[in-house]
Amino acid sequence: MTVAISIRDLHKTYANGFQALKGISLEVEQGDFFALLGPNGAGKSTTIGVISTLVKRSAGDVQVFGKNVDTHVYETKLDLGVVPQEINFNQFEKVQDIVITQAGYYGLPRKQAQERAETYLRKLGLWEKRNDRSRSLSGGMKRRLMIARALAHEPRLLILDEPTAGVDIELRRSMWEFLTEINASGTTIILTTHYLEEAEQLCRNIAIIDEGLIIENTNMKKLLTELDxxxxxxxxxxxxxxxxxxxxxxxxxxxxxxxxxxxxxxxxxxxxxxxxxxxxxxxxxxxxxxxxxxxxxxxxxxxxxxxxx
Amino acid sequence: MFSDHRYIAFETIVIKEVRRFSRIWLQTLVPPAITIGLYFVIFGNLVGRRIGEMGGFQYMEFIVPGLIMMSVIQNSYSNVVSSFFSQKFQKTVEELLVAPVPNYVILSGVIVGGMARGLAVGVIVTTMSLFFADLSIQYPLITVLTILLTSMLFSLMGFINAVFANSFDDISIIPTFILTPLIYLGGVFYSVQLLPSFWQIVSGLNPIFYMVNTFRYGILGSSDVNVYWAFLILGVFIVGLYTSCIWLLRNGNGIRS
Known part of the structure; x- marks a missing residue:
């Protein structure tokens, strides 16, 4: 089985001296739906930041589909889609333009970018809002827009950092269905969430991170059998x-x-x-x-x- | 220069930048036109008539190149500094950083965006100046080259300012306290020949003085500086600033933790 992501002995110490990661090692197989859980400040977002190169690691090695993120920058970034925890698109841009622009950054010609934008905005129920300024969207719609944007270049690995935070239950369930569907079509998914019901329902494998260390890394079903x-x-x-x-x-x-x-x-x-x-x-x-x-x-x-x- | 996907990324950044300043044209294109229009009316027309000639030209003719250059400098700079700082502040720059876009493509796109606004304002101001003075460009190549290189140089400066800025106050400090004095003392409104010799030497230390005079040479055919020397200064500054910008991007200053 191909490994989608391989992390070896990852360390991160921020400029203020805070040691966010203290030697994390992790492997996620291709096609997996993987949960990365942990309390606030455990190191989940830092790990995602390092994988997506937004955070500079202090030590360690990251490979995406067998390629090192330092030596194969173009290929590894092309394979990766990231949905961050915080809203990070321009709130004055139109919904459709946000997705098209992101596709352009990945080298998709404009016509193809427009087609991709239509595909994913339709799938995520945002097509009717395509000409609206993104700031006019509700919180749940903004989250879905970030998913559509991350999928515009159709990555093989999608990382979602708390994608359903603040989303109502009906919308959350429709997002679960969508994520299950794209996982079934072959996209590897790594999910961080505070809704443990969400992780239990969606994910096959799980890692728990606490104080910068992985304290559990196992199969979800196996873990659940360990309940006393x-x-x-x-x-x-x-x-x-x-x-x-x-x-x-x-x-x-x-x-x-x-x-x-x-x-x-x-x-x-x-x-x-x-x-x-x-x-x-x-x-x-x-x-x-x-x-x-x-x-x-x-x-x-x-x-x-x-x-x- | 770029492979296909890199060119598309570059084009995307430029389109996004141009769309940004076009969308807020009331803030980006109209104010400089009004400000420079007032300069034409008050300094060029009303005061200028009493001044008579400057450097062998009617005062209005003399200040037009300087005012065009001033608007290009200010707008190239402010477009890049405000656009890139906003992206940093709102974290939208992360869209670019997670994508496979090399640093030189990011920098080129942002800089060309700044140049586009600087040149758009330059065209507006030049068109307005035609109502006040008869312009016949003496050296078109020098004129175009000077305006392009100057615009590029100040876009690069704006980028560095944006990288180091931590608040919206930080993006107005350099334009207010450094850029504006250098522009006003760079021979926009007067010929350096009017100054005592000491202040002529001091003016020679101001890079904007060379740009204004080279541009004036391109339009009027007369300058206080050696044009080749001016291009050399422009080239050295651009190479130095471009290298610094790439280093800052690679190092992740202010944009990667």
Whole structure:
């Protein structure tokens, strides 16, 4: 399998002495949908900045599709599309002109650039706004415009730095569908996000970065199996008088309110046994849901472990 | 000079720059036309009639080349400094930096954008001057070459100013405190022959003095300086500034962290 991006022992110390990256090594395979997670200030945006050459690294090596970013500047930049965290297009330019100009920077002739702009503005639902000044767009539209701009030269690797920040849930889901679609068509995607549900739904592999170091780098499914326990909220059809005591090991039950209970089930415990035990106590479950996102639980536990070291 | 994709990138930058100053023409093209028009009316027409001749020409004829040059210098400089600083300030420069555009293409595009505005204003001012003076260009090649090189030189200076500027105040300090005095003392309104010998030597240290006089030589056929010497000075400044700009871009000063 071809490696889309390979980072070796990346260090970055800013002029004020802050050490943002302390030796990161990472590989993302071609075609992957990869999540790069971490708390604020962990080093995610610095890593993206180094890959896109906006941040000068202090040490280390970056290769895009097997080519060094220093020695193969043209080829590696051509393979890369970046959607930054902050809005960074000219707010006085027309929507269509922003995409066409970006395509021009990548050497696309004007006619082809116009066609690409139409393709991606249509796909991202911005075609009707093509002649509007970009400052008149809503926050979600501005985010989509940055995605259209990054795709104008059809890169093989797309890096998105919190693309759905501040975007409403309906729009976020439509962006997920779009990203899933372009990933299925062969574009490798690296995503940073604070919405862990988003990472869990979209990404196949994951790295967690904290204080400038990678503290976890694994397959998403494998990571989720490492959960020690899961907590569910069960809604009851009838009123629950008191917290039911279940005769099951590794299951903890707590009443939340008159019609719902919180059940913590340890890893390996069959959840059907919980339903059966609740039925014995006369509790008929009408619905259930995870109390917190599974990845969120793991993410916080990894950060706590790293903080304790 | 450029391969295909690089030429397209260069053309894209130039189009973007020209579109920018054309979109805000009320701020970029009209004010210099009004200012220079007032110079023509007040200094050239009203005051100039009382002055009589300067350097062997009617005062109006004498100041026209200097005023055209002044408008080209100021507008080339201010276009680049304001455009590139705004891109830096709004982070839109990142669009260019992540793309496979070599530094010399970025610099060439921005500089040609600055020259385009300087020359556009120059054409407007020249057209206006025809209402006040009969201009017959004596040496067209020297005239065109001087205006192009001067415009390029001050676009490069504007770029350096933009790279080092950290606030909008920083982009007005050099035009106000350095550029304007050098232009006014560069022989736009008077012949250096009028000055005492000490101040004639001091004027010789002002590079704008050579540009104004070479341009005046191209139009009127008369100059206070040696034209070849002036071109040499222009060439040295351009090479020095261009090298500095490329170094700043490569080093990422003010644009890469």
């Amino acid at each position: 326990s899961q907590t569910f909220i069960f809604d009851s059809v009838a009123t629950i008088s008191e917290s039911p005591q279940l005769a099951l090991d590794n299951v903890c039950v707590r009443k939340v309110d008159d019609k719902s209970i919180e059940v913590t089930v340890s890893h390996g415990r069959n959840i059907n046994e919980v339903f059966a035990a609740l039925g014995d106590k006369g509790i008929i479950v009408s619905s259930m849901r995870n109390k917190t996102n599974r990845l969120e639980q793991l993410f916080l536990s990894r950060l706590n472990e790293n903080g304790a070291k």
